[in-house]
Amino acid sequence: MNRTEFLKLCGILGVGLPMQSALASCQQSTVAPSSFTGKVLIIGAGAGGLSAGYLLKQQGIAFEILEASSRFGGRMRINTTFADFPIPLGAEWLETSPSVFQEIVNDAKVSVNIKTVADDPDRKFVGSSWYSFFEEYIVPAVLPHIRYDHVVSSIDYSNLKIQVNSSKGTFVADKVIVSVPLKILQDKAISFSPSLPAEKLNAIANTNIWEGFKAFFEFSENFYGEGHEYAISPKTDGQKIYYDASLGQNTQKHILGLFVVGKPAQVYLSLSDAALKKYVLSELDALYANKASSKYLKHISQNWNAEPYIRGGYMSDYADWRTVKILGEPVADKLYFAGGAYTDGEDWVSVHTAARSAKVAVGNLLK
Numbered sequence: 001m002n003r004t005e006f007l008k009l010c011g012i013l014g015v016g017l018p019m020q021s022a023l024a025s026c027q028q029s030t031v032a033p034s035s036f037t038g039k040v041l042i043i044g045a046g047a048g049g050l051s052a053g054y055l056l057k058q059q060g061i062a063f064e065i066l067e068a069s070s071r072f073g074g075r076m077r078i079n080t081t082f083a084d085f086p087i088p089l090g091a092e093w094l095e096t097s098p099s100v101f102q103e104i105v106n107d108a109k110v111s112v113n114i115k116t117v118a119d120d121p122d123r124k125f126v127g128s129s130w131y132s133f134f135e136e137y138i139v140p141a142v143l144p145h146i147r148y149d150h151v152v153s154s155i156d157y158s159n160l161k162i163q164v165n166s167s168k169g170t171f172v173a174d175k176v177i178v179s180v181p182l183k184i185l186q187d188k189a190i191s192f193s194p195s196l197p198a199e200k201l202n203a204i205a206n207t208n209i210w211e212g213f214k215a216f217f218e219f220s221e222n223f224y225g226e227g228h229e230y231a232i233s234p235k236t237d238g239q240k241i242y243y244d245a246s247l248g249q250n251t252q253k254h255i256l257g258l259f260v261v262g263k264p265a266q267v268y269l270s271l272s273d274a275a276l277k278k279y280v281l282s283e284l285d286a287l288y289a290n291k292a293s294s295k296y297l298k299h300i301s302q303n304w305n306a307e308p309y310i311r312g313g314y315m316s317d318y319a320d321w322r323t324v325k326i327l328g329e330p331v332a333d334k335l336y337f338a339g340g341a342y343t344d345g346e347d348w349v350s351v352h353t354a355a356r357s358a359k360v361a362v363g364n365l366l367k
Helices: 003-013 047-059 100-105 130-137 139-145 182-186 198-205 263-269 273-287 321-328 351-365
Strands: 039-043 062-066 116-119 122-125 152-156 162-166 169-173 175-178 191-193 212-219 227-229 238-244 254-262 296-303 335-337
Touching: 039 047, 039 162, 039 169, 047 062, 047 130, 047 139, 047 175, 047 351, 062 139, 062 169, 100 130, 100 351, 122 130, 130 139, 162 175, 175 351, 182 198, 198 321, 212 263, 212 273, 238 263, 254 263, 263 273, 263 296, 273 296, 321 351, 335 351
Parallel strands: 039 062, 039 175, 152 191, 175 335
Antiparallel strands: 116 122, 152 162, 162 169, 212 254, 212 296, 227 238, 238 254
């Protein structure tokens, strides 16, 4: 069963997106107290890495997060100047119940105030974003532990203590949580000693990672309605959709979003900014009776393939769940994996699944 089939099954059965069984509830147990007193290194400050650090902080466990770039968030990124509401350049939709916010915070004393609106089949943030949620509720607890501009090149787990080499030094830990984009491992940007198990190496090498591109165009009026979704054939090649990015926002601006992953994204990746404007407006003029060019005001774009520490969109919705499960499994009781690509195989690639995978990873680590 691939992710698309799984999500459809959940909709038919009326259940949420679980971590242990397609027929189970979404209730997630908290991380159990542990006698573990060692140090943990987390590689990557995306949704999985931040969530893992946050849970370790709640347990009083010593940890550091090594982030290759100069910012936290991974594929969660927003622009706050293009419009009068946050523009999500990366992770945008909520693909489960809003109750997941409280689940991620994992603290009944904290009240989460995040508004969303239905955007079938998902939900959109109102005046907020996934990035904003993490920035407000998760990052303050882990910010002192993040080490920026540390590009990890190797992880040696052959001895009792694990040695991690980065561009700014060497670190030693008892456990390591790997939470980098799967493309980083696929490109062998991080070496492991000893080598990862053959089964995991095969899973890494044989997973299809879609290209990723987003753009936002502001127009003087809404001539596009709810937008337009393209029928991609075969479906496994990716997705492409123009959508009303202003939906549900307290705004008078007319902003059309372009979300495209997989093979359909390839045409956009090498375009200059001027060429992108020309290409998109021509495409929209063909869809909407030549209304786009005359109504155009401005645009921005985000090419995720060009990000040096991300290098792509995300794992295909049509990956084999058994492969995904292998990606998420720990190695030698020393290496653990957290993030949208490292789950139990029952759902993947979304922000909430990255956070849930972190809870599983931390739980396994502290056993």
